[in-house]
Amino acid sequence: MTIALTFFLVRRAAVVLGTLCEVKTGIFLRLNVWAKLIHECAEVVRAPRLRDEHYSISVRHAVASVYGARAMRGTAGVSSWRRRAEMRKHALRVADALRAAEAQLDVDPREGAREIARLAMSISSRYAEGRVGALLDRDDLDRAPAAEGRFEAAQLTMTACAISGLALASPALGLPVQVTVATSVAVVALIYRNTIFTGLGAVGFLYPLFFPGK
Numbered sequence: 089m090t091i092a093l094t095f096f097l098v099r100r101a102a103v104v105l106g107t108l109c110e111v112k113t114g115i116f117l118r119l120n121v122w123a124k125l126i127h128e129c130a131e132v133v134r135a136p137r138l139r140d141e142h143y144s145i146s147v148r149h150a151v152a153s154v155y156g157a158r159a160m161r162g163t164a165g166v167s168s169w170r171r172r173a174e175m176r177k178h179a180l181r182v183a184d185a186l187r188a189a190e191a192q193l194d195v196d197p198r199e200g201a202r203e204i205a206r207l208a209m210s211i212s213s214r215y216a217e218g219r220v221g222a223l224l225d226r227d228d229l230d231r232a233p234a235a236e237g238r239f240e241a242a243q244l245t246m247t248a249c250a251i252s253g254l255a256l257a258s259p260a261l262g263l264p265v266q267v268t269v270a271t272s273v274a275v276v277a278l279i280y281r282n283t284i285f286t287g288l289g290a291v292g293f294l295y296p297l298f299f300p301g302k
Contacts, residue, residue: 115160118153122212125150129205133198145193145201147186150208154182154223161220175221181229182211188232243279250275 128145132138158175189207192200211223251272258268 116216118157118160119212119216121149121153122208122215125208126205126212129201129208132201133205138197143193143197145190145204147190147204150211151183151186154179154186154211157215157223158220161215161218171221178221178223178229181232181234182207182223184234185224185228185232246279247276250279 125145125147132145158172158179186204186207189200189203192203194200207224207228210225210228214220214223254268254272254275257263263271
């Protein structure tokens with residue numbers, strides 16, 4: 089919990105200071121994430137023959153950049169709660185559209201790559217213009233089914249707390265590493281359920297921090 093709270097406070101402080109000091113470099117760094125995704129899609133479309141790596145395009149980082157766009161761009165003040173709430177809803181729908189396009193990669197890789205690139209181009213262009221509440225058109229949003237769960241931040245916080253608890257309890261109880269790892273996976277499975285692979289990715293990131301050298 090302490091780590092999650094510290095991360096949130098540091099992130100908010102960086103955004104506020106950046107806005108007050110008009111630091112534009114950090115604001116536009118996320119454009120590089122979307123540009124990289126467009127480049128990966130272009131590689132798929134123009135490839136004469138598809139290889140295994142062409143099927144591994146992921147919108148994970150692009151989605152994370154969309155989630156943080158409303159805070160980083162600074163177009164709505166800290167006190168503009170209603171505007172920020174609307175932008176958050178829009179960001180969630182934009183994430184749904186990106187994930188729906190990503191799913192097309194399993195059906196038609198080239199067509200899926202074209203759709204992802206088209207969406208990423210719109211998102212990056214409108215973010216640069218400050219149109220954080222209209223990163224995609226309504227038609228693009230309506231075509232994508234809404235995700236069932238909206239608990240990514242809560243799930244990550246719960247995972248961090250669970251792993252930190254295991255890190256503290258493991259030496260005291262004398263648990264071997266194998267048991268600790270199995271317990272971690274079981275806990276993550278309960279937290280993430282049908283999105284277990286996302287949870288395992290979080291475990292892979294957090295585990296070295298809590299269990300260095302193991």
